[in-house]
Amino acid sequence: MDKTYRIITYGCQMNVHESEKIAGMLENEGYVRSDNDDIADVVVLNTCCVRETAETRVTGNLGILKKSKELKPDMKIIVCGCMTQSDGTAQKLKERCPFIFAILGTHNIDRLPEILRDGHNGKTYVEITDKTKINEDMPVKRTSGINAWVNIMYGCNNFCSYCIVPYVRGRERSREKKHIIADVKKLVSVGYKQITLLGQNVNSYGNDLNGSTDDFPSLLRDLSAIDGKFRIKFMTSHPKDIVPETVDAISESDKLSHFIHMPAQSGSDRILGLMNRKYTSADYLSKIDMIKNAIPDAGLSGDIMVGFPTETERDFADTVDLVSAVKYSNLYTFIYSRRKGTPAANMEGQVPTADKKRRIAELIKRQAQIACGSAVACVGRSYEILCSEHKNGKIVGETRCGKAVLIDGDASMVGKFINAKIIKNVNSKLYGAIN
Numbered sequence: 088m089d090k091t092y093r094i095i096t097y098g099c100q101m102n103v104h105e106s107e108k109i110a111g112m113l114e115n116e117g118y119v120r121s122d123n124d125d126i127a128d129v130v131v132l133n134t135c136c137v138r139e140t141a142e143t144r145v146t147g148n149l150g151i152l153k154k155s156k157e158l159k160p161d162m163k164i165i166v167c168g169c170m171t172q173s174d175g176t177a178q179k180l181k182e183r184c185p186f187i188f189a190i191l192g193t194h195n196i197d198r199l200p201e202i203l204r205d206g207h208n209g210k211t212y213v214e215i216t217d218k219t220k221i222n223e224d225m226p227v228k229r230t231s232g233i234n235a236w237v238n239i240m241y242g243c244n245n246f247c248s249y250c251i252v253p254y255v256r257g258r259e260r261s262r263e264k265k266h267i268i269a270d271v272k273k274l275v276s277v278g279y280k281q282i283t284l285l286g287q288n289v290n291s292y293g294n295d296l297n298g299s300t301d302d303f304p305s306l307l308r309d310l311s312a313i314d315g316k317f318r319i320k321f322m323t324s325h326p327k328d329i330v331p332e333t334v335d336a337i338s339e340s341d342k343l344s345h346f347i348h349m350p351a352q353s354g355s356d357r358i359l360g361l362m363n364r365k366y367t368s369a370d371y372l373s374k375i376d377m378i379k380n381a382i383p384d385a386g387l388s389g390d391i392m393v394g395f396p397t398e399t400e401r402d403f404a405d406t407v408d409l410v411s412a413v414k415y416s417n418l419y420t421f422i423y424s425r426r427k428g429t430p431a432a433n434m435e436g437q438v439p440t441a442d443k444k445r446r447i448a449e450l451i452k453r454q455a456q457i458a459c460g461s462a463v464a465c466v467g468r469s470y471e472i473l474c475s476e477h478k479n480g481k482i483v484g485e486t487r488c489g490k491a492v493l494i495d496g497d498a499s500m501v502g503k504f505i506n507a508k509i510i511k512n513v514n515s516k517l518y519g520a521i522n
């Protein structure tokens with residue numbers, strides 16, 4: 088019987104891709120994927136700690152896994168990812184959950200195969216390090232269909248006052264351009280149709296590469312020059328760092344997606360200052376204008392947080408105004424979550440939960456109205472659509488500006504680019520027909 092593995096992933100795309108690397112390592116060790124298996128031989132929890140809710144879900148899942156381990160005592164439970172790297176958490180987990188086989192941090196996941204081979208005398212093995220390195224030789228077992236994730240950098244230097252990421256992921260480290268280009272060439276040659284470049288702030292790509300002039304716009308241009316028909320996406324863009332050269336590189340390329348994820352977090356200048364975001368709402372809106380002027384069909388998405396310490400109704404109204412002005416095609420809304428070790432956690436004026444909940448509900452409602460208006464405006468227009476998957480008898484595709492479209496079709500269309508006209512909009516869902 089093959090040894091089986093299961094990976095439970097929490098959090099962002101960065102973690103989703105990291106789980107693909109974990110899967111790659113486990114398959115190299117002879118394990119076979121079995122995601123629905125409650126009693127797999129190895130269960131990996133790839134954790135997130137950006138908000139408290141993510142941590143609560145991990146703790147809840149560990150309670151369930153404790154029971155599975157009673158049924159299968161030789162099951163190896165591994166906990167890794169952002170949560171384990173946050174101050175003191177690994178030790179606490181070890182004490183509370185002695186049934187965990189090993190706890191690894193964010194900088195040493197490549198040690199997994201070796202750690203799995205050792206028995207550690209039946210005790211929970213903990214290995215957390217602050218030493219960062221880039222391992223270019225990690226195997227990857229991709230699970231995202233026609234899309235391939237490619238890290239261009241790791242870590243973050245921005246220290247937004249609410250955010251735990253710089254503490255658990257370390258400072259910015261860019262991969263060398265030649266490695267990224269080689270990866271993308273290989274992925275395109277084996278048939279991937281969408282490449283999504285990943286970094287906490289892709290716009291600062293290259294800043295840490297001593298003696299190199301490589302930067303994000305030049306990376307985009309070099310990747311666009313690779314032969315083949317495919318799309319390039321990237322995330323995330325910090326508004327303070329997006330420059331006209333990046334927008335030009337997008338508008339001049341036939342491969343770059345016209346979809347840009349650029350979180351605003353708030354529309355209040357006072358709150359943006361407290362968040363240490365280093366821009367005002369006017370700066371943000373002028374960057375949005377710069378994008379819309381150069382790329383008229385640009386699709387924009389953003390993150391907004393409500394209930395940051397001291398946020399008043401006036402501050403929140405500024406956020407609603409900003410959201411109304413930008414007209415995002417997708418908006419990710421979050422309730423501020425107090426993260427121990429971040430400056431905002433110690434700020435006076437934490438906002439009552441009831442106010443946070445009311446504000447997020449209002450924001451979601453406003454965004455739904457905006458999305459509905461933009462969906463109505465799409466009907467009758469034609470788009471080039473990349474068919475990404477076949478689900479419930481329909482093709483799910485995406486326009487270059489990032490809009491999801493449902494089309495009648497069969498599985499053979501997956502991975503193809505087609506032209507389609509939007510024929511109807513049902514509750515902001517777009518339906519298309521092949522032209």
Ligand code: 5AD
Pocket residue numbers: 137138249250251350352390391392421422423424425426
């Ligand atoms: N509370 C709530 N949301 C947060 N984010 C980051 N830190 C926190 C926090 N402490 C959100 C930000 C970021 C997204 C990935 O998660 O909006 O852009």
Ligand code: SF4
Pocket residue numbers: 243244245246247250251252253287288325
């Ligand atoms: Fe967190 Fe700010 Fe870095 Fe984004 S840019 S990961 S919000 S510190």
